[in-house]
Amino acid sequence: MNVMLSRNGNVVSLLPRVFSRRFAATKAEEVSKKDDLDIETLNEQFYLVPKGTPGLTEEEIEQKRNKSRLNASHRNILFDKRPEYDEIQSFHTSVRYKRRMVGRYGMEASDVPIGIAWPTKDEVADRKEYESLLYPETIHDMWDKIAKKNIELAESIRARDEAVGQNLKKLDKWIADLNAKVAKKEAEMLAARERKERLIEEVRRHFGFKINPNDARFKEVLAQKDKADKKQQKLAKKEARQQKLLAKIAKSNQEKTKGNKSQDSEVDKDAE
Incomplete structure (x- = not known):
């Protein structure tokens, strides 16, 4: 028997469903057998587009x-x-x-x-007035100014390159002068250190025994020796300057004497 129980316990027959499926299959076979299927006929049959309905415009x-x-x-x-x-x-x-x-x-x-x-x-006149106030110079004046600026820039570059070339020529002399200055400074530092060591040794010989350099007596005698040594060096420098000045005067006198002799010989030649 074609029956079944539903979820709530009621008995349901399967025959209506079977008949409905078979009926739908039969209708589908009949429709498929038709060769000349027309859309307009279907529309009229199923009333998809009612008769007399006007078409929509493009705007709609x-x-x-x-x-x-x-x-x-x-x-x-x-x-x-x-x-x-x-x-x-x-x-x-x-x-x-x-x-x-x-x-x-x-x-x-x-x-x-x-x-x-x-x-x-009016707008053209206003624009011209605005541009004349904003850009008082003409285009040719601006071009001339730019050209002048470029010439000045090129001249400054050329002058700088020339100065660099001249400095490169003096580079060897500058290096020699620097080395001489460094050597002179090192010699002065070495002489100062030797002088200090010599004064310390003289102070130690003055006392005749080993004494602490931080002792007040040592410092006093060292200051006296330093003062006397500086005075002696000052006198030596003064004598050296005097000797140098005398030598310069003597040289100048010799040159004057030679000049006078040459003038006298020229006078004698003219007299002859």
């Missing part, structure tokens, strides 16, 4: 296809078209805004004469 179709929920102006901006404002803002009526629309969307998107894109005589 576009409205139904528009699911973005954007207003017309914003949707035009999305598709790079001129926004259709109803002049809801004050700037929509300004010349600047209309010029911008012409420049962005072309002549066909303009609702005003294309001549609005050109400045008026």
Whole structure:
């Protein structure tokens, strides 16, 4: 028996389901056997499109296809078209805004004469006055100034290169002078150290016994020896300067004597 129990315990027959499936299969076979299946016939049969319904216009179709929920102006901006404002803002009526629309969307998107894109005589005069105040110099004057600046820059570079070349020629002399200065400094430091050691040794010989250099007596005698040594060196330098001056005077006298003798010989020759 074609029966079954449901979840709530009731007995359900399977015959209606079997009959419905067989009936649907039979109908499908009948439809498939038809060779000349017509869409219009099906529409009339199943009432998909009622008779006498007029077709939709392109505008209505576009409205139904528009699911973005954007207003017309914003949707035009999305598709790079001129926004259709109803002049809801004050700037929509300004010349600047209309010029911008012409420049962005072309002549066909303009609702005003294309001549609005050109400045008026007053605007041209104002612009000329503004540029004359902002740029008082002409283009030729600016070119001359730039050329002069470039010439001065090239001259400064040339002078710097020349100075570098001259310094390179003096480099060997500078190195020799530096080495001589360093050697002189080292010699002075060595002489000062030897002098200090000599004075310390003289002080030790003065006492005749080994004494601590930090002792007050040692420091006193060392100061006396240092003072006497400096005085002696000063006298030696003074004598050296005097000897140098005397030698210079003697040399000058010799040159004068030679000059006088040469003049006398020339006078004698002229007398003969």
